[in-house]
Amino acid sequence: MSKKAFVALVTCFNDDETINYAATRAQVRRQVAAGNNIMCAGTNGDFSALTYDEKVQLTEEVVDEVGGKVDVIVNAGMPATFETLKLAREFDRIGVTGIAVITPFFIACTQDGLIRHFSTVADAVQTPVYLYDIPARTQNHIEPETARALSAHGNIAGIKDSGGAKETLEAYLAVGKSVEGFEVYSGPDHLVFWSLQNGAAGCISGLGNAMPDVLSGILNAFNSGDIAEAERQQAIYTAFRTDLYALGFPPALVKRALYLTDPSVGASRQPALLPDREQDEKIAVILKRYGLMAA
Template sequence: MTKEAYVALVTCFNEDETHNYEATRAQVRRQIEAGNNILCAGTNGDFSALTFDEKVRLTDEVVSEAKGKCKVIVNAGMPATFETVKLAKEFDRIGVDGIAVIAPFFIACTQDGLERHYLTVADAVNTPIYLYDIPARTQNHIEPETARKLSSHPNIAGIKDSGGQQETLEAYMQVGKDVEGFDVYSGPDHLVHWALQNGAAGCISGLGNVMPEVLAKIVSCFNAGDEAGAAAAQEIYGNFRKDLYGLGFPPAMVKRALWVMDHSVGASRQPALLPDPEQDKQVEALLKKYELIK
């Protein structure tokens, strides 16, 4: 099976916090050129700061720019099943390749509640649904056994694991091995190569916004049977991750590093952290160290 790389694409804003759709389109083109697919409106895409209509417009812009040159998955997850279904139906209409559904946040859910949530969404659309587990942000965790139960639904195609726990990722991948058509995508940037070696269908990475070519190289080398090349690319990727995330909150640092490289991406909407000139100097030094800028 050919493995795939997705980048959790940033959403670009103007100085007044309105959307800069042209800048977002430019980021789509950049990822296509590197050889990556796209996850739209995810954690690194400021999805929680976007309105319903903005998510629909953003997805339409990304799909229009991609023009079938890469796959596009979009996150529809919201706290309530009702709004999640409404969003999923809009994305279904636009014509995306998959709909990721982040676990409900703010609302505490039982595993039974999570099952009902995902089954309702999967029943409502024709586009394949991907579970999206990131308990550090949602406070709700999709247990591996729950993923196994949900995998029997014909329209639930897999899961994105952003929990960062290797043991949980292993359990999800066992479901993927046992259930045909249930694909597991690794979210943690430091586990890309390991996950590919152990049965993941691919990865969905935020850091790929800053290092798209390195991410693509991990996956392309692996697909070509070049384990040494994949390991070397992963080492660069992992080292940069450690250095960059050592400066602050990961999604914010990804957006800020990209801003240092290209101001058109803008800052995140408030109340995200304000730009810090001293931190920007540290980011700039890192980007030079890794030869991402001159």
């Protein structure tokens, strides 16, 4: 089965901080043209800054724009199971490929609490549910044994690992190897190729917003058996990631890098990164180095 790349799509904003749906649709078309699938309302989509109604409309617009050409996963995860459930039911109605559920944040959870949370959501929808682990942001971590317990649920289809630790990804991949139908998607941009080699179903990448063709290049080369080309594309992706993320918070920098090549994406909602001329100049140097901006 061929492996898939999803881009954790940015949400585009107008100057008054309302969502620019037309610009967001343009980003969808750009990713579809590159051959990437879409994840919306994720970390790179500023999901924590969006209202409930906006998430529903955003998903409707993205699904409409995609028109069945690629897969769409949307993140429903919120601190309380109650709101997560409400969102998941809306996404189920809209008709997405998968519903990602980020671990609750702000509320400290036991592993048993996480099992109840994810199971409750998965019980309530027809759409396959994907666990979403990003402990650096949520302070809640899905232990590999918890992922294994949840993999037995008939409607939990896999996990997105954005922890960044290779050991955790290896442990999730071990669950995937032993449980048929449990897919592991890697989040760290520097581990795309490695994870594909080690049994991942694909990746969900934020950096793909700024470098869509290199991301699809890794996947296309891997799927066609051209390992040397996949490695070459991964090396470019990793180097770009290292240079860009050295400047600060990754999602903010991805959005800013994209903004400098296409201002229609807008800035993020406050209190996210404000435009900073000195930082923009450093980002521009990196974009030129990788041929993403005219020198």
